[in-house]
Amino acid sequence: MTAPSPRAAAAQRPRRLPVWPLYLVGLTPALWGFYLGATNQLGADPVKSFEHMLGLWAVRFLILTLAVTPLRETTGINLIRWRRALGLLCFWFALFHFTAYLLLDLRALQLQDAGPILADIAKRPFLLLGFAAFVMLVPLAVTSGSWAIRRLGSGWGKLHRLIYPAAVCGAIHLLLAAKTLRLEEAVYLLALILLLLWRLIPRARRRTLFARAGKA
Amino acid sequence: MAVYRPPVLPPSEITPQEIWLDRRRLLAGALAAGLLGSGQARAAPLEAAKGGYDPGEPLTPQKDVTSYNNFYEFGSGKSDPARNSGPFRPEPWTLEVGGLVAKPRTFDLDALRGLGLEERVYRMRCVEAWSMVIPWVGFSISALLDQVEPLASAKYVAFETVVRPEEMSGQRGAFQPLDWPYVEGLRLDEARHPLAILALGLYGETLPNQNGAPVRLVVPWKYGFKGAKSLVKITLTEEEPPSTWNILAPHEYGFYANVNPEVDHPRWSQASERRIGAGGFFGSDRRPTLSFNGYAGEVASLYAGMDLRAKY
Numbered sequence: 001m002t003a004p005s006p007r008a009a010a011a012q013r014p015r016r017l018p019v020w021p022l023y024l025v026g027l028t029p030a031l032w033g034f035y036l037g038a039t040n041q042l043g044a045d046p047v048k049s050f051e052h053m054l055g056l057w058a059v060r061f062l063i064l065t066l067a068v069t070p071l072r073e074t075t076g077i078n079l080i081r082w083r084r085a086l087g088l089l090c091f092w093f094a095l096f097h098f099t100a101y102l103l104l105d106l107r108a109l110q111l112q113d114a115g116p117i118l119a120d121i122a123k124r125p126f127l128l129l130g131f132a133a134f135v136m137l138v139p140l141a142v143t144s145g146s147w148a149i150r151r152l153g154s155g156w157g158k159l160h161r162l163i164y165p166a167a168v169c170g171a172i173h174l175l176l177a178a179k180t181l182r183l184e185e186a187v188y189l190l191a192l193i194l195l196l197l198w199r200l201i202p203r204a205r206r207r208t209l210f211a212r213a214g215k216a
Numbered sequence: 217m218a219v220y221r222p223p224v225l226p227p228s229e230i231t232p233q234e235i236w237l238d239r240r241r242l243l244a245g246a247l248a249a250g251l252l253g254s255g256q257a258r259a260a261p262l263e264a265a266k267g268g269y270d271p272g273e274p275l276t277p278q279k280d281v282t283s284y285n286n287f288y289e290f291g292s293g294k295s296d297p298a299r300n301s302g303p304f305r306p307e308p309w310t311l312e313v314g315g316l317v318a319k320p321r322t323f324d325l326d327a328l329r330g331l332g333l334e335e336r337v338y339r340m341r342c343v344e345a346w347s348m349v350i351p352w353v354g355f356s357i358s359a360l361l362d363q364v365e366p367l368a369s370a371k372y373v374a375f376e377t378v379v380r381p382e383e384m385s386g387q388r389g390a391f392q393p394l395d396w397p398y399v400e401g402l403r404l405d406e407a408r409h410p411l412a413i414l415a416l417g418l419y420g421e422t423l424p425n426q427n428g429a430p431v432r433l434v435v436p437w438k439y440g441f442k443g444a445k446s447l448v449k450i451t452l453t454e455e456e457p458p459s460t461w462n463i464l465a466p467h468e469y470g471f472y473a474n475v476n477p478e479v480d481h482p483r484w485s486q487a488s489e490r491r492i493g494a495g496g497f498f499g500s501d502r503r504p505t506l507s508f509n510g511y512a513g514e515v516a517s518l519y520a521g522m523d524l525r526a527k528y
Contacts, residue, residue, distance in 0.1 A: 040496030043295060044276075044284030045346060047490065047500045104497050105490075120485045176483050179344060180393035180464070182292050 019085050026089040029057050030096050047104045052177075054100055055130075058093035059174055059188050061086050062167055066195040074210050084144055087163070091141040094134045094170075130173035136166035164199060167192055259424055262417035264353045267334030269411070271510060275337065276348035278419045280493035285426045286342065287445055288394050289377065289384040297426035300385045306422075306429035306446070315374070315451035318365035325430055328416060331355040331363075335420070336413060338436035340443075341475045341509045343461075347489045352434055353417035357407045360414065366404065366452050373407040374457035375400045375433050376449040394460055400433065400444040401457035401471065403518075411436055411514055414447070437511040439473045470528040474519070475509035479528050 033053050037046040065086040072078045102108040106117060121127050140160055142148070149156050171192045174185055181189075201209070287297035290304075311328065314320035332355045341347045357373070377398035381387040387396050406412060415434045416423060423429040428445025435442050441461050451457070461469035468482055477487045486505055494501035508515050519527075 037497045040499075042496070044280035044492045045294070045490065046496055048346070050497070104500060105502070107500070107502055116487070120487065123480075124484060126483045180288075180292060182393075183391045186391070 017079070017081055019081060022082055022085045023089070026061065026085070027092065030054060030093065047100070051097060051100045051105060054093050054097035055174070055177070056184075056188075058090050058097055059170060059192075061090035061093060062163075062170060063188060063191045063195065065090055066163070066167060066192070070195060070198050073206055088141060088144055091137045094137055098131070098134050126173060126176035129169045129176070133166045133169035133173060136162045136169070140166075164196060167196060259417075259421035262329075262333070262353050262420060262422045264333035264335045264417075264420075267336045270337040271339055271349060273339070273349045275351060276491075276493040281348060281350055281418060282424050282426060284492055286344075286440065287386075287426055287428065289386045289396070289398065289446070290426065291386045292393055296386070298424075301425035304380070304383045304425040304429070304446075306425060309430045309448075311431060311447055311450065313360065313364045313450045315453055316367040316370035317361075317452050318367060319363070321364055323360075323363075325416070328355070328360075328414070328431060331359040333416065334413075336434075338411075338434060339509050340434075340436065340440055341489060341505065343439040343441055343469065343473070343481065343486075345481075345484060345486060345489050345505075346492050347503075347505075347509075348492050351419055352413065352415040353420065354413035354415035354434060356410055357412050357414055357433075358410065360450070361408065361452075364452075369454050370452035371404055372453045372455065372457050373402050373404055374449075374451040374453055375402075375444040375447055376451070377444050378446045378448045394464060397448075398444055398460045399457065400442055400459045401453075402435065402442075404452070405518060406435070406515075409515060409518065411511060437475060437508040437515045439469075439475055441469065442473050472519075472524075472527050474515075474524065474528075475505060475507070476524055476528065477505040477507060479525055 033042070033050050036042045037050045040046065042049045065083060068079050068083045068086070072080070108114065108117075121131075140162055143152060143156065143159060152159065171189055175181065175189060178185065198206075283298045284294045285297040286294065287301070290297040290300040307325065309325050311323045312320075313323065333353055334355065335351055335353050337349060337351045339347060340350050361373075377396075378384075379387060379396045386392065402412065412433075412435050415428075415432050416430060418424075418427060423432065428443070428447075431447050432445040433443045433447065442459075456471060459469075459471055459473075461473075462471055475486075480486050488502055489505045491501040491503060506512070
């Protein structure tokens with residue numbers, strides 16, 4: 001494209017989009033799913049459906065979070081103002097997913113002896129990877145506020161690179177969760193792989209590659 | 217004094233016989249064409265005597281048995297088979313039985329119904345760690361095998377599911393996880409075991425399409441994927457026949473696939489299971505999985521001396 005530079009510069013500026021509706025809309029699937037499950041309208045295996053749905057939303061928000069920078073670099077559309085909300089939504093859904101697994105699936109609160117279950121979990125790379133991804137998201141969520149960003153300075157950026165190993169663990173967790181890979185999950189995996197590979201291209205190289213859309 | 221006067225019906229009010237007969241025919245036609253009711257309209261009553269098999273556990277509600285299915289020929293999601301199996305035509309149908317037998321024969325549904333239908337309430341344990349309790353209507357595979365007289369050289373029984381991409385949406389398109397036809401197999405002595413049946417119905421009705429109409433395999437002590445659906449061919453063989461999931465992932469799904477809480481799936485535990493249809497979130501029912509799905513007393517002797525970890 002041969003857009004004149006003032007327009008490209010305008011595109012580069014963060015979009016003046018309000019953030020709160022994103023939280024509202026983003027959390028709706030969890031509330032709706034919980035309502036359906038609590039009233040037994042989630043089909044024959046409500047716990048599994050709810051668990052799976054929460055996990056898929058965590059993946060969707062992870063993909064959107066990771067897509068913000070490549071989108072800016074390739075098209076100039078700057079959604080940086082939404083990135084924190086997208087990342088936090090990913091964390092919240094991961095938390096709900098993990099909580100649903102513990103409380104609804106394993107019924108952790110009713111267990112007399114958690115020993116065998118814990119021993120069993122320790123043997124499953126698929127569960128451990130999911131748990132690792134969640135654990136890595138925790139410090140990112142905790143330090144997502146403006147205060148933490150100021151306080152941590154350049155350390156903040158380093159800390160938040162944890163999103164990459166978290167994404168790798170989450171992707172493998174998703175891959176191993178089902179008996180066979182379905183089209184939707186395959187698309188998510190491909191998106192995650194591409195978004196992670198994007199980070200392997202040195203930033204300077206990315207700039208020259210997409211100079212037209214970027215600085216112009 | 218009031219006198220009872222029977223109502224007088226003028227002859228003009230009487231509905232002509234051809235019209236009310238016609239109404240019945242219309243209704244019957246609509247039923248047959250599946251215009252009345254929902255997805256199960258084509259299910260017809262299939263009465264059978266109680267077969268004496270009943271674990272005495274609450275039945276999984278019919279709506280769950282018929283809406284939560286693994287039948288990849290209609291899609292890989294649990295609700296896909298109920299949603300996508302409408303165009304499938306299970307009648308007329310033939311089941312070809314051949315291979316190492318003295319009298320190969322093709323059976324139609326009437327012939328299969330004549331093999332001694334019984335109601336059998338069985339537990340069904342999926343390899344994905346969920347379970348149901350289902351009242352099947354079927355006959356023992358042994359009764360079928362008696363008709364064709366297996367030769368002494370026959371050691372295994374191979375089962376094959378229909379391939380009809382025009383009626384089975386999961387067999388069309390670019391993204392197909394399995395190769396068709398779906399194939400499964402049993403050792404001959406397993407197939408001869410009185411618990412192993414071919415089912416023609418459930419809940420006193422013919423099988424809905426999504427459950428494998430019109431005839432499917434049910435082997436209650438094995439994981440559900442052994443139960444090949446919509447069978448068109450049964451072949452007696454000397455060698456162990458291939459089985460679909462074993463071809464796809466041999467380290468995850470074995471030929472035997474006996475329910476065994478002590479041998480885990482490489483990715484998840486088989487020690488416990490979630491009973492389907494126990495209600496919403498708060499009624500969810502996780503229970504320990506039983507050896508041979510609770511049928512160890514009947515079938516464990518089939519595997520005497522066999523290493524169940526190696527032959528999973």
